[in-house]
Structures are given as structure tokens and as C-alpha cells.
Amino acid sequence: MKFTKMHGLGNDYIYVDAISQKIENPNEISKFVSDRHFGIGSDGLVLILPSDVADFKMRMFNSDGSEAEMCGNAIRCVGKFVYDKKMTDKSTITIETLAGIKVLEMTIENGKVVLVKVDMGEPILKAEEIPVLSEKHPVIDEEITAKDYCYNFTCVSMGNPHAITYIENVDEFPLEKIGPLFEIHEKFPRKTNVEFVELIDKNTVKMRVWERGAGETLACGTGACAVLTASVLKGYVGRKATVKLLGGDLTIEWNEFDKHIYMTGPATTVFEGEIDI
Amino acid sequence: MKFTKMHGLGNDYIYVDAISQKIENPNEISKFVSDRHFGIGSDGLVLILPSDVADFKMRMFNSDGSEAEMCGNAIRCVGKFVYDKKMTDKSTITIETLAGIKVLEMTIENGKVVLVKVDMGEPILKAEEIPVLSEKHPVIDEEITAKDYCYNFTCVSMGNPHAITYIENVDEFPLEKIGPLFEIHEKFPRKTNVEFVELIDKNTVKMRVWERGAGETLACGTGACAVLTASVLKGYVGRKATVKLLGGDLTIEWNEFDKHIYMTGPATTVFEGEIDI
Numbered sequence: 001m002k003f004t005k006m007h008g009l010g011n012d013y014i015y016v017d018a019i020s021q022k023i024e025n026p027n028e029i030s031k032f033v034s035d036r037h038f039g040i041g042s043d044g045l046v047l048i049l050p051s052d053v054a055d056f057k058m059r060m061f062n063s064d065g066s067e068a069e070m071c072g073n074a075i076r077c078v079g080k081f082v083y084d085k086k087m088t089d090k091s092t093i094t095i096e097t098l099a100g101i102k103v104l105e106m107t108i109e110n111g112k113v114v115l116v117k118v119d120m121g122e123p124i125l126k127a128e129e130i131p132v133l134s135e136k137h138p139v140i141d142e143e144i145t146a147k148d149y150c151y152n153f154t155c156v157s158m159g160n161p162h163a164i165t166y167i168e169n170v171d172e173f174p175l176e177k178i179g180p181l182f183e184i185h186e187k188f189p190r191k192t193n194v195e196f197v198e199l200i201d202k203n204t205v206k207m208r209v210w211e212r213g214a215g216e217t218l219a220c221g222t223g224a225c226a227v228l229t230a231s232v233l234k235g236y237v238g239r240k241a242t243v244k245l246l247g248g249d250l251t252i253e254w255n256e257f258d259k260h261i262y263m264t265g266p267a268t269t270v271f272e273g274e275i276d277i
Numbered sequence: 278m279k280f281t282k283m284h285g286l287g288n289d290y291i292y293v294d295a296i297s298q299k300i301e302n303p304n305e306i307s308k309f310v311s312d313r314h315f316g317i318g319s320d321g322l323v324l325i326l327p328s329d330v331a332d333f334k335m336r337m338f339n340s341d342g343s344e345a346e347m348c349g350n351a352i353r354c355v356g357k358f359v360y361d362k363k364m365t366d367k368s369t370i371t372i373e374t375l376a377g378i379k380v381l382e383m384t385i386e387n388g389k390v391v392l393v394k395v396d397m398g399e400p401i402l403k404a405e406e407i408p409v410l411s412e413k414h415p416v417i418d419e420e421i422t423a424k425d426y427c428y429n430f431t432c433v434s435m436g437n438p439h440a441i442t443y444i445e446n447v448d449e450f451p452l453e454k455i456g457p458l459f460e461i462h463e464k465f466p467r468k469t470n471v472e473f474v475e476l477i478d479k480n481t482v483k484m485r486v487w488e489r490g491a492g493e494t495l496a497c498g499t500g501a502c503a504v505l506t507a508s509v510l511k512g513y514v515g516r517k518a519t520v521k522l523l524g525g526d527l528t529i530e531w532n533e534f535d536k537h538i539y540m541t542g543p544a545t546t547v548f549e550g551e552i553d554i
Contacts, residue, residue, distance in 0.1 A: 036318055041319075
């Protein structure tokens with residue numbers, strides 16, 4: 001099986017052209033290739049497939065073999081994969097995912113993709129759709145207490161729930177200790193991703209994310225989108241800002257006209273490989 | 278740079294033919310390729326080089342870029358690398374390392390190496406050479422207390438210090454909590470690797486290892502050799518036994534005639550790759 005290891009801000013997957021290669025039981029393959037010591041080592045597996053409704057179809061599998069809907073970091077790499085490997089010559093393409101069809105606009109330099117802009121759709125602000133137990137609409141500064149920690153959370157969904165709060169000095173924050181307390185708080189019927197954010201200036205915020213079921217990760221695309229949305233609702237930043245994550249920076253825009261969130265960020269090819277499956 | 282990812286019981290490195298490829302600043306390359314998210318992902322980098330005094334020379338670098346002397350798991354993979362890639366047709370070869378010249382005997386099946394036997398030399402039993410502060414010779418059941426934990430340690434060096442103690446139910450043992458206490462105990466002037474061992478039967482022991490400067494690892498070749506030595510000194514096993522580690526099994530023999538320790542174990546090729554450096 002030929003593959004390419006790529007990452008989006010350190011969120012790394014194994015990408016496989018499943019158009020020219022027949023891939024059976026991707027769940028098992030994902031478990032094997034993801035193993036950091038016995039396999040290739042990655043956060044999971046991404047298959048690029050033909051599509052009847054878009055330019056390509058993307059299926060992605062976590063390191064435990066379960067299938068995932070979509071991931072902002074991964075879909076940018078899919079765009080770079082198909083363009084750099086000349087599977088398309090269009091710089092704007094559509095990708096079919098379990099979270100619907102996504103539109104990608106790619107910035108090309110010297111024939112290679114350097115940045116990818118992804119339409120992440122409208123943020124969901126209704127409490128019952130996020131979901132979070134709150135009377136507010138939108139859910140701004142909902143006070144939530146867990147053990148002896150109390151924070152005001154602004155809650156947003158990008159197809160998955162996010163709870164965002166603002167603190168000083170995010171680098172020093174004890175995320176491993178506090179993140180899990182709010183991840184599973186009863187206010188969140190389907191648990192939640194938890195983002196702790198430090199305001200840098202009117203155009204820049206810095207975040208760390210405790211991901212639902214994964215703990216701290218280097219980068220979470222939907223988390224960055226949710227953080228921008230919350231920061232606009234709070235009046236902290238303009239509609240377009242840089243979100244700084246452990247793995248690097250994303251530019252997020254909440255478009256005033258179509259109300260969609262646009263995420264722009266890098267996609268990096270690390271190496272090409274071949275493995276016996 | 279063409280490379281091969283291989284592992285010995287889950288101790289995985291990036292192996293590079295540095296005879297046909299010119300590799301400059303391996304320290305920096307090791308840091309980059311070892312990164313689990315932004316690089317290939319490994320415990321470090323191993324270069325295979327020409328030698329004036331042996332069949333081949335091996336240099337190995339940790340994930341922090343520092344150069345390491347030798348590693349039992351890695352040297353088995355070096356043997357498989359040079360044989361499977363037809364850089365030699367001999368099944369017994371010598372490898373020059375910073376820990377001296379090592380002799381490898383390889384078991385071949387269908388033209389590929391499946392097992393490698395490595396002469397690891399004589400175990401060092403003198404307290405001042407291990408080093409450990411003890412009046413005993415050999416150092417058997419040296420009682421050492423750290424905080425409120427007290428164990429009898431048998432101490433051996435295989436070129437690096439090991440402190441071995443015997444417990445029940447090694448799987449449930451809180452290694453992360455107790456290992457570090459003895460790793461840096463003042464009894465060990467150069468700190469030590471710490472092995473906790475459960476006796477299975479006269480031919481089998483099961484171990485977990487807290488490695489000096491690395492914490493728990495899946496497998497430590499010198500640790501397995503030290504554990505066999507200590508277990509023979511304690512009269513627990515015969516001179517040849519299976520040592521079960523998290524990453525798999527090794528067969529270790531303390532040869533009665535030449536007093537050398539022989540370690541036999543697998544070496545696994547995971548995949549071939551190419552990366553821009």
C-alpha cells in the first residue's frame with residue numbers, strides 16, 4: 001500500500017489514494033498504521049475515494065479504528081494531496097465527507113499547495129442544538145462550576161460541541177487537570193470540547209483545547225472556528241482573526257454575508273512510503 | 278533521503294543506508310525525523326556506515342539528537358537491514374558500535390532475517406563498576422529505601438547500570454510513581470535503569486523497565502540481559518530463559534563457558550519511505 005504522511009498543524013494522518021489502490025477493512029488498517037511504535041505512527045488514516053456528488057470523497061478513521069466525520073486539519077491535507085499528485089488541476093474543489101460537502105480554495109506556489117481555505121459552514125448557536133443546558137441564546141457567559149473551578153463559558157457547535165472561556169497566560173494553564181472536569185460536565189449532554197483562550201490583540205487569540213475523548217491535541221480546526229465565533233460574539237475581535245494553536249496558526253473568518261466560517265491554514269507533506277498490509 | 282522504519286519489540290528507529298547516501302548533521306536529522314507529529318515518528322535515527330574494523334559500523338541518535346552508544350533492539354534491526362537489503366550474504370556478521378564490536382548471528386527464513394542473536398559481552402558485577410554504593414560482591418539483595426518504598430535490589434551493568442527487584446503481579450505495578458524514586462537514588466552515582474520482575478516459571482520471567490532518562494519503554498535489550506543475570510544469581514532460573522517485555526519476548530542466555538550474555542530476538546521491518554531533508 002503506497003501512502004503519504006501529511007499533517008495539518010501537527011495533526012498527522014496517513015493519506016492513501018484509494019482510487020488507484022483497492023483498500024479493504026480500513027478500520028483494521030487504521031489501527032495498525034496509526035500505532036506509533038509498531039506501525040507507521042499517526043492520529044489515523046484518511047482514504048481519498050471517487051465521488052458521485054463532489055470532486056472527491058474523503059473517509060477518515062481514528063487510531064482506534066472508528067470512523068470519524070470530518071476534521072479541519074485533515075481536509076486541508078486532502079486538498080493538497082489531490083492537487084500535488086495531479087489528481088486534479090482545479091484550485092477550487094469539493095470534497096464529500098460524512099459532515100456534508102465541503103468547498104476548498106487552494107493557494108498554489110511553484111505548483112504546490114501552500115494554504116487551503118475551507119468553508120466550515122455556519123456556526124450553531126442554539127443551546128439545544130450545541131447541545132448545552134442553558135436558557136441563553138446565544139449562549140454567552142454561561143457560568144459553570146466543576147469541583148472548585150468556576151468559569152463563564154460561551155458555547156458554539158461546528159457540528160461538534162465547543163465550550164470556550166477566556167483566561168490569562170494560557171501556556172501555564174493546568175489543562176490536564178481542569179479540562180476533563182468540564183468535558184464531562186452534566187451541562188453538556190454529549191460532553192464537549194473545551195477551549196481555554198488568551199486574548200493577544202484585536203486580531204489575534206491564543207488557544208489550547210481539551211478535545212472530547214482525546215485530551216489535549218496540537219490543533220483542532222473546529223475548535224479554532226468555535227473560538228473565533230465566541231470571540232466575535234464577546235466583541236473581543238473583528239470577524240477575521242488569527243487563532244494561535246500549539247501546532248501553529250489558522251486564519252478564521254466569520255463571513256458577514258453568508259454567515260459561514262472560513263478556515264485558512266497550511267497542509268504539509270512529510271514523506272512518501274510503502275507498507276505491506 | 279531513503280529510509281526504512283524498523284522496530285525491535287516496539288523500540289522503533291529510522292534506519293538509513295549512510296554508505297550509499299551522504300548524511301550530514303545526523304543530530305539535527307534525528308530530532309526532525311523522530312518527531313511523532315511533524316516528522317516520521319520514532320525513538321531515534323540509526324545510520325549504517327562502512328567500517329575498517331568490522332563488517333559495518335552503526336551510529337545511533339536519540340530523539341533529542343544526542344548520540345547513543347548501543348541498543349540491543351536496534352542492533353538486531355541493523356543485522357536484518359544489511360542482510361535483507363543484500364548488503365551482505367553472511368549470516369554471522371560484526372558491527373562496530375561505540376560500545377565495541379558486536380557479533381550477530383542471524384536466523385534466515387525465505388531469504389529474510391527472522392531472529393538475531395547478539396553477543397552482549399560479560400555482565401559487570403563489581404559494585405564500583407556498575408556503579409552502585411554497596412559493600413556486597415556481587416550486589417545481591419541490596420536493601421534500598423526511597424520515600425516509604427523499600428526493595429531488595431540485585432545490581433548488574435551491561436555497560437549501563439541496572440537495578441533489579443522481584444515483585445508479584447508486575448502488570449499492576451505503579452511503575453510511573455516508584456521507578457523514578459530509585460532511578461535517581463543516591464546509591465547510584467550515575468543514576469540507574471530500574472527493572473521490576475515477576476517470576477513466571479524456571480524458564481520465564483516477566484519484566485517492566487523504568488529507563489534512565491526515558492521513563493517506561495516497551496523493551497530494553499540490556500535490561501533483559503541484566504534481569505536474566507540477576508535471576509541466575511538469585512537462583513530463580515536456569516542460564517537460559519525467556520524474558521517477557523511489554524513489546525514482546527527475548528531469549529537470553531548467560532553462557533557458562535565464555536561468561537558472555539547472548540540475546541536472541543526478532544527484528545521487524547515496518548515500511549520503506551523517502552523524505553526531503
